[in-house]
Amino acid sequence: MRLLEDKILRYGKVYPGNVLKVDSFLNHQVDVPLIAALAQEIYQHYKDCAVTKILTIEASGILLAGMTAQLFHVPMLFAKKSAAKNMSDEVFTAKVRSFTHGNDYTMVVSKEYLCRDDKVLIVDDFLADGNALKGLTEIVKEAGAQTVGAGIAIEKGFQKGGDRLREEGLRIFSLAIIDSMTEGGISFRSDI
Amino acid sequence: MRLLEDKILRYGKVYPGNVLKVDSFLNHQVDVPLIAALAQEIYQHYKDCAVTKILTIEASGILLAGMTAQLFHVPMLFAKKSAAKNMSDEVFTAKVRSFTHGNDYTMVVSKEYLCRDDKVLIVDDFLADGNALKGLTEIVKEAGAQTVGAGIAIEKGFQKGGDRLREEGLRIFSLAIIDSMTEGGISFRSDI
Numbered sequence: 001m002r003l004l005e006d007k008i009l010r011y012g013k014v015y016p017g018n019v020l021k022v023d024s025f026l027n028h029q030v031d032v033p034l035i036a037a038l039a040q041e042i043y044q045h046y047k048d049c050a051v052t053k054i055l056t057i058e059a060s061g062i063l064l065a066g067m068t069a070q071l072f073h074v075p076m077l078f079a080k081k082s083a084a085k086n087m088s089d090e091v092f093t094a095k096v097r098s099f100t101h102g103n104d105y106t107m108v109v110s111k112e113y114l115c116r117d118d119k120v121l122i123v124d125d126f127l128a129d130g131n132a133l134k135g136l137t138e139i140v141k142e143a144g145a146q147t148v149g150a151g152i153a154i155e156k157g158f159q160k161g162g163d164r165l166r167e168e169g170l171r172i173f174s175l176a177i178i179d180s181m182t183e184g185g186i187s188f189r190s191d192i
Numbered sequence: 193m194r195l196l197e198d199k200i201l202r203y204g205k206v207y208p209g210n211v212l213k214v215d216s217f218l219n220h221q222v223d224v225p226l227i228a229a230l231a232q233e234i235y236q237h238y239k240d241c242a243v244t245k246i247l248t249i250e251a252s253g254i255l256l257a258g259m260t261a262q263l264f265h266v267p268m269l270f271a272k273k274s275a276a277k278n279m280s281d282e283v284f285t286a287k288v289r290s291f292t293h294g295n296d297y298t299m300v301v302s303k304e305y306l307c308r309d310d311k312v313l314i315v316d317d318f319l320a321d322g323n324a325l326k327g328l329t330e331i332v333k334e335a336g337a338q339t340v341g342a343g344i345a346i347e348k349g350f351q352k353g354g355d356r357l358r359e360e361g362l363r364i365f366s367l368a369i370i371d372s373m374t375e376g377g378i379s380f381r382s383d384i
Binding site for chain 1: 215220222223224225227228255258259262267270293
């Protein structure tokens with residue numbers, strides 16, 4: 001998606017360790033009209049899939065997931081990174097390694113909000129090693145529900161998480177796939 | 193706001209320890225049209241205040257903050273609960289005690305995204321002891337910017353955090369203020 005690629009080229013910053021800083025418009029300060037446009041693209045891609053629920057993981061994917069849910073007229077559900085006092089004990093869980101924070105965490109979803117009739121579209125702002133996305137698909141599977149696919153803002157194509165999950169049969173639609181990035185430049189996969 | 197009060201009465205559940213569970217529509221599974229309506233109310237309340245930025249804290253306030261920002265045509269900025277690898281070292285911080293999780297954490301905002309010209313509207317889904325809200329006002333102050341006020345979905349009026357901050361001069365607009373809650377019933381403050 002040209003709009004997103006242009007934003008990345010203009011405002012994204014590459015740091016050592018494969019770190020892409022896009023926190024001026026995506027995951028700290030947020031350009032809301034951009035997020036609305038991304039949601040619209042994801043909706044157009046999956047609109048015929050009878051989606052019943054949008055699933056994401058806190059925190060930075062929540063706005064994109066919510067705006068996508070609004071277009072589908074379905075609820076948005078966000079997995080939590082730890083069980084809060086106000087959650088029921090009946091939960092689905094998946095263990096995940098975070099690339100951004102360099103630690104392990106358990107994602108948690110209340111059993112009340114996913115059922116076997118659900119057709120789930122997973123939405124997130126980033127896909128790198130694919131651990132969060134894989135964890136979310138595991139939770140959908142635990143619920144006996146179906147993952148229709150995933151809608152992602154930025155995929156780091158060179159980290160192969162997305163390609164691995166595609167090989168396992170997951171449908172993934174990423175709005176910008178970065179094939180390589182250095183402090184000198186960023187290049188995108190062109191076949192999308 | 194009647195729509196929100198009705199939702200709380202219909203779907204909210206009260207548990208011992210002053211825990212209000214509204215995770216079927218607000219902070220786990222999310223009723224997106226409801227959030228859009230809350231954002232609209234907050235916008236109507238503050239629309240003449242020349243707001244330049246919406247500030248919240250991850251995670252569950254992000255959708256409400258984003259949808260409010262969309263109406264104001266300004267960026268949304270969410271404070272993080274810990275510094276991520278992809279954040280700059282130049283940050284504003286405030287230490288906060290979490291009522292929901294029963295722990296302390298440090299909220300972090302990059303200095304790049306708040307400046308002394310900003311007129312900041314703080315938006316969050318919950319106000320209880322007021323610690324998160326107070327932390328956000330401290331960050332705005334550190335930046336030399338101005339807090340125009342706060343827009344809150346649900347305030348637990350009986351926990352007094354909101355009233356204390358009002359006494360300190362903060363303008364707070366809460367869409368539902370709970371004056372008392374027991375497993376038998378919930379009552380709202382009527383003068384809003």
